[in-house]
Amino acid sequence: MVRQYDLRQRFQWLLPPAPVWHNPAETQVTAPLGRWNLYIGSAGAHAPGYVNLDLFPLANVDVAANAEALPFANNQFQRVECDAVLEHAEFPEKIMREIERVLAPGGFAHIVVPFCHPYHAYPTDFRRYTPDGLLQLKGNLEVIAQGWRTGPTSTLLVTLLEYAKLWMPNKALRGLTHVTLGWLLFPLRYLDAILLKKPTAHILGNHHYLWLRKP
Numbered sequence: 001m002v003r004q005y006d007l008r009q010r011f012q013w014l015l016p017p018a019p020v021w022h023n024p025a026e027t028q029v030t031a032p033l034g035r036w037n038l039y040i041g042s043a044g045a046h047a048p049g050y051v052n053l054d055l056f057p058l059a060n061v062d063v064a065a066n067a068e069a070l071p072f073a074n075n076q077f078q079r080v081e082c083d084a085v086l087e088h089a090e091f092p093e094k095i096m097r098e099i100e101r102v103l104a105p106g107g108f109a110h111i112v113v114p115f116c117h118p119y120h121a122y123p124t125d126f127r128r129y130t131p132d133g134l135l136q137l138k139g140n141l142e143v144i145a146q147g148w149r150t151g152p153t154s155t156l157l158v159t160l161l162e163y164a165k166l167w168m169p170n171k172a173l174r175g176l177t178h179v180t181l182g183w184l185l186f187p188l189r190y191l192d193a194i195l196l197k198k199p200t201a202h203i204l205g206n207h208h209y210l211w212l213r214k215p
């Protein structure tokens with residue numbers, strides 16, 4: 001039997017580009033990696049230069065642990081990445097305090113969370129954050145930069161794709177809908193290059209980021 005991930009790999013060329021455009025401002029922050037860096041919640045992706053930690057022992061994961069209690073000493077990491085994880089954690093405040101604890105003085109944390117985004121369980125999905133709500137979790141860390149990674153058009157396109165799939169009676173048709181609609185819609189993602197310049201973009205923003213520094 002051909003397994004699902006084999007099929008996905010074999011037909012990867014068919015998959016449409018993501019329906020989201022990433023704001024380049026997010027990566028224009030100077031936050032160099034150090035000798036030790038931590039990537040929380042990679043979902044099995046490669047994270048070169050980082051200790052790769054996830055709740056589950058997936059591919060490429062070095063440490064399987066709950067980030068609410070990181071198995072590391074204080075002041076150990078120069079950089080901590082926590083991208084699309086807080087919404088899946090039972091106690092996100094604990095993760096933020098653990099990030100603060102394990103960061104070395106002068107070290108940087110990069111946090112990303114969704115605002116307007118469909119339900120997605122990894123393995124659960126508890127909440128969404130406004131930028132104000134995310135700031136409430138910063139503790140004693142200093143804000144270096146805050147902004148939108150993906151904007152209102154991303155919100156519209158990911159929602160439209162999920163909406164269309166809701167009408168499909170089985171997995172095969174949902175997959176076909178994802179591929180066909182995905183190819184048709186993805187060019188619209190570039191509209192966010194315009195919309196993200198508007199001060200009102202936050203009303204329908206998709207994912208936002210926060211760069212923090214430990215004093």
Ligand SMILES: C[S@@+](CC[C@H](N)C(=O)[O-])C[C@H]1O[C@@H](n2cnc3c(N)ncnc32)[C@H](O)[C@@H]1O
Nearest residue numbers: 041042043054055066067083084085088089122
């Ligand atoms: C949505 S995926 C994010 C994947 C990746 N960071 C990205 O942006 O593409 C969320 C990941 O966080 C992990 N995760 C969820 N809760 C966690 C926790 N309390 N501690 C560590 N990892 C967690 C999940 O297992 C999953 O791999």
